[in-house]
Amino acid sequence: MLRKQFILLLSVFITAVVLTQGCSKTDDTYRNSVPTNKVDLNIYDYLVSKKETFETLVYIVDQAQLADTLRKTKITFFAPTNQSILTALENLNVNRSTTGLPPLKMAEVPPFIWRAMLMRYIIPGEFTSENFALADGLDVITLNKRKLHVNAQAIATQGSMGSGSLLLKYSDLNGSRFTKDWVFSYVTSSNLQAKNGIIHTLEPSHVFGFRAFVQYAGTLQNLYSDRYYISSGRIILPTATRDWLELGKELIAINETTVQTDAADLKANGYFIRLTVNPVNNLVTVSPAPSSVNQTLKNNGDCHYDPINQEFVLNYKYTTTADRFISERIKLRNY
Known part of the structure; x- marks a missing residue:
């Protein structure tokens, strides 16, 4: 009889150990598993399937010719x-009514406009909350x-601060290094794994385009246009040279490949120039x-656009009583 009781107790003990180890493993797996939801659709088709939430978004994606990007490219x-x-x-x-x-x-x-605004929401590669x-x-x-910024903050669960799911905060830097100037929105649901990202x-209260839509919607936008460029360069005059550093410039879209800005520090x-980018080789034509x-x-020499550094490298000239030669770099102030 005692032997049977011992075997029964031993069995209960072993079972408890196994269950405890199993629960621990399950907890670890749960904490590290992302994403929690998957759909057997690409991102575009998923948006199409949720008309009540994304029907208008799908419309502007089509207008912006970004549907294939959302279908085929690995993105967040x-x-x-x-x-x-x-x-x-x-x-x-x-x-518009006020004017x-x-x-x-x-x-x-x-x-x-739709394209320029939408691309602020698309990040190449796959990023879950834990990233x-x-x-x-x-x-x-x-x-x-x-450049945009994402913060993840742990939401408190019952009895434990900061140990729940992660709340994402997506911020447009609004041309400033200081967080007080940033424009942000929270994420209401995260980590949905589609086939391609x-x-x-x-959140529905987010205003599309952050603060930029109203300003930009009245004017044409392209890949190169922005308010926040910094120019540095040199003018070689007949008898002297003149340098300038970190001069703020706005590049205004004229069409899909051309922007306009002020020439040098003039x-x-x-003095105003237009910069036309050849999208095949990124060579730039300077014209008045x-x-x-x-x-x-x-x-007057090498003129090209560097897409990695988002910078125009320019060598051009103009003539008054004699030729004046300009070397200039116009770089996006990406903060």
């Missing part, structure tokens, strides 16, 4: 909802080479803007 997509986009359009039309302009319908917004769980978060480079859905003189006081501005 911080997906704005229908409400985000409709709110942005409403804000635009309120702004006496008629409202714009969604179909009347230029596709370049952002660093002390200071993680800087990310978007599809159009803009990860989807994080932004904005006060009314129609409004430029001087119409002799043209290439």
Whole structure:
């Protein structure tokens, strides 16, 4: 009888150990498993399947000709909802009404605008919440080479602070190094694994384009246009040279491949140039803007666009009483 009781107790003990080890392993697996949800669809098709949340988003994705990117490219997509986009359009039309302009319908917004705004939400590669769980978060480079920032904060669970799921905060740096100036949105659901990447859905209260949509929607945008460029360079004059450093410049889109800005440090003189990028080889043609006081501005050596560093490397010249030679670098101030 005693022997049977001993065997029974031993069996209970072994079972308890196994169950304890099993629970521990399950807990570890749960904490480290990302993403928690998977769909057998690419990102684009998943958005199409959720019309109540993403129907308007799908429409502007099509307008921006980014559908194939969302179908085939390995990306992380911080997906704005229908409400985000409709709110942005409403804000635009309120702004237009104050200047006496008629409202714009969604179909009347230029596709370049949708494309420029949408690329702020697309990050090459796959990033789940855990990738952002660093002390200071993680800087990310978007599809159009803009730097944004993602923080992951652990949400408290019952009886344990900071041990729950991760809440993501997606921030546009708004041209500033200081976090107080950043524009951000929280993620309401994260880590959805599609066939070609990860989807994080932004809160409906997020206004599409952060603060930029109303400003940019009234003007054309392309891959190179932005308010936040810094220029440095040198002008070689007949009897002297003149240098300048970190001169702020805005590059304004003229069409899909051309931007306009002031020439060298000569904005006060009314000198303006257009930079046309050959998308095949990134070579740049310098020409005078129609409004430029001087119409002799043209290439004088290597002129190209560096997509990795988001920088125009330019050598050009203009003529007054004699030739003036300019070497200039115009780099995106990516913060």
